[in-house]
Amino acid sequence: xxxxxxxxxxxxxxxxxxxxxxxxxxxxxxxxxxxxxxxxxxxxxxxxxxxxxxxxxxxxxxxxxxxxxxxxxxxxxxxxxxxxxxxxxxxxxxxxxxxxxxxxxxxxxxxxxxxxxxxxxxxxxxxxxxxxxxxxxxxxxxxxxxxxxxxxxxxxxxxxxxxxxxxxxxxxxxxxxxxxxxxxxxxxxxxxxx
Amino acid sequence: xxxxxxxxxxxxxxxxxxxxxxxxxxxxxxxxxxxxxxxxxxxxxxxxxxxxxxxxxxxxxxxxxxxxxxxxxxxxxxxxxxxxxxxxxxxxxxxxxxxxxxxxxxxxxxxxxxxxxxxxxxxxxxxxxxxxxxxxxxxxxxxxxxxxxxxxxxxxxxxxxxxxxxxxxxxxxxxxxxxxxxxxxxxxxxxxxxxxxxxxxxxxxxxxxxxxxxxxxxxxxxxxxxxxxxxxxxxxxxxxxxxxxxxxxxxxxxxxxxxxxxxxxxxxxxxxxx
Numbered sequence: 001x002x003x004x005x006x007x008x009x010x011x012x013x014x015x016x017x018x019x020x021x022x023x024x025x026x027x028x029x030x031x032x033x034x035x036x037x038x039x040x041x042x043x044x045x046x047x048x049x050x051x052x053x054x055x056x057x058x059x060x061x062x063x064x065x066x067x068x069x070x071x072x073x074x075x076x077x078x079x080x081x082x083x084x085x086x087x088x089x090x091x092x093x094x095x096x097x098x099x100x101x102x103x104x105x106x107x108x109x110x111x112x113x114x115x116x117x118x119x120x121x122x123x124x125x126x127x128x129x130x131x132x133x134x135x136x137x138x139x140x141x142x143x144x145x146x147x148x149x150x151x152x153x154x155x156x157x158x159x160x161x162x163x164x165x166x167x168x169x170x171x172x173x174x175x176x177x178x179x180x181x182x183x184x185x186x187x188x189x190x191x192x193x194x
Numbered sequence: 195x196x197x198x199x200x201x202x203x204x205x206x207x208x209x210x211x212x213x214x215x216x217x218x219x220x221x222x223x224x225x226x227x228x229x230x231x232x233x234x235x236x237x238x239x240x241x242x243x244x245x246x247x248x249x250x251x252x253x254x255x256x257x258x259x260x261x262x263x264x265x266x267x268x269x270x271x272x273x274x275x276x277x278x279x280x281x282x283x284x285x286x287x288x289x290x291x292x293x294x295x296x297x298x299x300x301x302x303x304x305x306x307x308x309x310x311x312x313x314x315x316x317x318x319x320x321x322x323x324x325x326x327x328x329x330x331x332x333x334x335x336x337x338x339x340x341x342x343x344x345x346x347x348x349x350x351x352x353x354x355x356x357x358x359x360x361x362x363x364x365x366x367x368x369x370x371x372x373x374x375x376x377x378x379x380x381x382x383x384x385x386x387x388x389x390x391x392x393x394x395x396x397x398x399x400x401x402x403x404x405x406x407x408x409x410x411x412x413x414x415x416x417x418x419x420x421x422x423x424x425x426x427x428x429x430x431x432x433x434x435x436x437x438x439x440x441x442x443x444x445x446x447x448x449x450x451x452x453x454x455x456x457x458x459x460x461x462x463x464x465x466x467x468x
Contacts, residue, residue, distance in 0.1 A: 017245070017246070017249060020246045020247065020250030021246055022245075025243075025246045026238060026239060026242035029242060033233045034232050034233045035229065038230050041229065042228055049237060052241070053240075056241045056244070057244060060244070060246070060248035060249040063252070064249070126224060127221070127228045145206075146225045146229065147225065147230060170201065174218060177221060181218065181221065
């Protein structure tokens with residue numbers, strides 16, 4: 001997938017952003033902003049754009065502590081987005097008094113987790129429905145890879161997991177989707193060979 | 195070498211084989227479309243402006259917090275507090291010691307100055323004593339200066355302790371004698387005191403007791419009634435005799451019924467009758 005990279009302009013843009021230049025921030029966020037919003041949306045944020053705004057404020061407050069290259073910056077932004085999403089889910093779960101176990105952390109998430117419950121309500125579309133078939137971590141891996149455009153290594157960094165674990169999650173997630181799509185007859189007759 | 199297959203990467207670039215492409219490709223495409231939709235321009239501008247302001251504010255805060263406002267752990271706060279108190283204490287003590295160091299006899303801090311010198315703080319020593327003598331005499335307190343000179347000579351190591359002892363006594367007697375003449379001192383006395391100071395300055399480390407005694411007697415001898423206007427009946431002090439207690443401050447003409455004080459006789463204790 002194609003991501004719009006700043007390339008050699010990244011250090012200069014980062015410095016401008018650090019110095020409080022709105023133009024610098026617009027360039028820095030540019031392509032990244034839409035991916036953050038998309039990630040938050042498919043991951044079930046109630047108000048993806050508002051949450052994205054909070055993510056970017058967190059990024060701005062911490063940008064003086066950031067050091068690294070452009071892929072590192074993108075990964076860092078998604079680490080913040082992921083944490084924000086987890087916080088938002090916890091807050092949302094408390095507000096709605098959902099009678100579910102406090103298993104809303106991604107590591108402990110399962111089919112009956114808060115995340116899945118939120119996802120069920122938030123995503124009425126086909127993509128959301130299919131992602132909802134996956135465990136939280138499988139859905140996370142697929143979302144980060146497809147929407148954020150991360151490699152397996154970058155996804156592992158964002159999620160704080162080993163590369164092998166990400167590969168396994170991805171494989172199992174795709175297998176679940178494949179089975180469901182097969183069962184639902186989305187595969188044209190005669191083209192399926194497994 | 196085993197080729198590592200990245201299923202998502204293949205789906206993303208449309209390289210998945212056969213039915214695999216048909217099965218998941220549409221899902222991936224939908225996910226990508228859903229997730230990567232463009233953000234409205236005003237929204238992006240708003241975020242950029244808010245982020246710019248936050249970054250600027252964070253920069254100022256981080257600079258300030260690095261200076262003074264950084265939140266500290268409790269143990270660190272306690273350490274800083276203790277260190278500050280120690281600095282204040284040491285600083286205050288050092289300032290007091292510094293202020294006391296230059297004080298002369300009669301000054302409120304003089305006692306502290308001497309106490310600190312005893313424990314090795316402050317300049318002290320013969321040089322400071324001599325300066326104190328100079329200050330006292332320059333301030334018109336010749337008796338005080340002579341008395342201080344006695345202390346100086348007493349504290350200075352001499353080859354013959356007896357001579358030093360006699361010199362101290364002579365200086366004390368001269369001090370008493372000058373004091374008995376009131377605040378006015380003749381130019382001869384000033385000249386003699388000046389000679390004494392010069393001698394002490396030049397021989398600060400090794401005083402000759404006999405020489406000092408001679409100079410002190412010279413000062414006392416100048417306190418003759420004719421030269422200084424001393425009251426009649428007050429005999430000149432014999433520097434060879436032990437020092438006597440200094441008479442009352444006002445040594446002008448005594449009342450007619452009070453007999454003149456004979457410094458050579460010991461004070462008579464008067465029994466108290468209630």
